[in-house]
Amino acid sequence: MAEELSYVLITPYTIMKSRTGGVIARLLSRTDLELVGAQIIAPDQEVTEKYASSVEKSLLSKGDKTFAKVLGDYIRENFPPMPNGRRERVMLLLFRGENACEKLYNIVGRLSMRTKRDVVTGETIRDTYADLVTNRNGEISYFEPAVLTPPNYESALEKLKIFAEFAGTQTNIVESSTKDDSTSLERTLVIIKPDNWRHPSTKPGNIIDMLSRTGLRIIGCKIYQMSVAEGLEFYGPVRDVLRRKLSPIIGKKAKELLESELELKFEDKTEERLTEIAGIPYADDQFFRIVEFMSGVRPDKCTCDRMNSPGLVKCMVLIYEGKHAIKKIRDVLGPTDPTKAPGGTIRRDFGQDVMVNTAHASDAPESVVREMGIVNIKVNNVANIIKEFLSKKGYN
Numbered sequence: 059m060a061e062e063l064s065y066v067l068i069t070p071y072t073i074m075k076s077r078t079g080g081v082i083a084r085l086l087s088r089t090d091l092e093l094v095g096a097q098i099i100a101p102d103q104e105v106t107e108k109y110a111s112s113v114e115k116s117l118l119s120k121g122d123k124t125f126a127k128v129l130g131d132y133i134r135e136n137f138p139p140m141p142n143g144r145r146e147r148v149m150l151l152l153f154r155g156e157n158a159c160e161k162l163y164n165i166v167g168r169l170s171m172r173t174k175r176d177v178v179t180g181e182t183i184r185d186t187y188a189d190l191v192t193n194r195n196g197e198i199s200y201f202e203p204a205v206l207t208p209p210n211y212e213s214a215l216e217k218l219k220i221f222a223e224f225a226g227t228q229t230n231i232v233e234s235s236t237k238d239d240s241t242s243l244e245r246t247l248v249i250i251k252p253d254n255w256r257h258p259s260t261k262p263g264n265i266i267d268m269l270s271r272t273g274l275r276i277i278g279c280k281i282y283q284m285s286v287a288e289g290l291e292f293y294g295p296v297r298d299v300l301r302r303k304l305s306p307i308i309g310k311k312a313k314e315l316l317e318s319e320l321e322l323k324f325e326d327k328t329e330e331r332l333t334e335i336a337g338i339p340y341a342d343d344q345f346f347r348i349v350e351f352m353s354g355v356r357p358d359k360c361t362c363d364r365m366n367s368p369g370l371v372k373c374m375v376l377i378y379e380g381k382h383a384i385k386k387i388r389d390v391l392g393p394t395d396p397t398k399a400p401g402g403t404i405r406r407d408f409g410q411d412v413m414v415n416t417a418h419a420s421d422a423p424e425s426v427v428r429e430m431g432i433v434n435i436k437v438n439n440v441a442n443i444i445k446e447f448l449s450k451k452g453y454n
């Protein structure tokens with residue numbers, strides 16, 4: 059079966075209610091599809107109307123007049139900016155794989171006027187997070203779909219084109235655009251590391267769910283493959299720390315081992331020398347392991363022409379905004395060493411050791427600026443992924 063590209067939109071209400079992590083957990087763990095792109099978009103009136111009209115057209119072609127109007131009206135009401143100028147956030151997720159549209163549609167679930175309470179099991183995303191409430195006359199009094207996804211491949215292609223045209227014109231950070239005083243707001247960067255993406259798992263979604271307890275807003279995200287060059291720059295400050303902390307320890311151990319093995323007593327200068335010839339290389343090896351873990355390629359084994367190429371493993375970068383954002387995120391994340399992290403923190407629940415500690419979070423305002431620059435957070439490749447796919451399929 060041919061490979062398909064499809065999408066899931068997480069609605070503004072679902073994001074506002076911090077249900078994003080739960081939705082992502084189900085999407086990642088219940089399918090063999092690959093999550094290849096993610097972007098927070100803030101639809102304007104024009105793209106809202108294009109998308110709403112496309113949704114209506116798809117449903118009308120199947121004779122579903124009721125939900126054509128319901129979904130069209132919902133999108134027009136909830137996606138564009140609010141009257142005060144505040145922009146609504148929608149998370150666009152791109153999935154690629156065989157039969158992608160049908161697989162996602164089955165996980166998301168149908169919306170039906172005929173659904174009875176005793177048959178809602180919580181199996182699908184909409185069973186759990188969506189609401190469709192009717193009055194005694196059968197008229198809809200409240201409607202929240204939680205997520206939106208196309209029912210078939212043909213419908214997906216048309217809507218993907220709309221998103222590509224819009225996302226390609228947007229920066230990857232959603233600015234508030236209100237008159238609210240933003241001087242007290244702080245931003246921080248989180249990376250959900252490669253160990254969470256090795257196989258289909260709820261872990262990335264569960265981590266986002268735990269981060270939501272901070273009450274902060276997600277204003278940017280991207281699926282990211284760190285290059286070796288970016289890894290060296292990103293973790294550059296760690297190299298000096300490792301040399302300072304580890305080198306003397308290794309020098310001392312080396313001296314003790316040699317004395318024990320040779321039954322000799324060396325003078326103190328020997329330990330200093332061993333720190334240089336054994337301790338520093340050991341610390342550098344640990345540093346290279348960190349870069350390899352994040353990029354999939356060991357720096358000292360990487361050729362010059364591959365240094366700036368996308369890495370072989372992926373992660374997700376998230377930008378959170380709110381008061382005391384840096385401290386709040388790091389409190390939920392926990393210490394670098396998961397074995398020393400308090401219960402209920404992300405690293406305690408999901409980390410393994412100092413290396414495989416599941417997530418990174420910026421430690422200071424200057425770190426946020428530096429790290430956002432290295433990962434080029436303002437640029438997202440979602441639009442390019444869609445355009446390349448559509449071109450490959452001859453859909454222009």
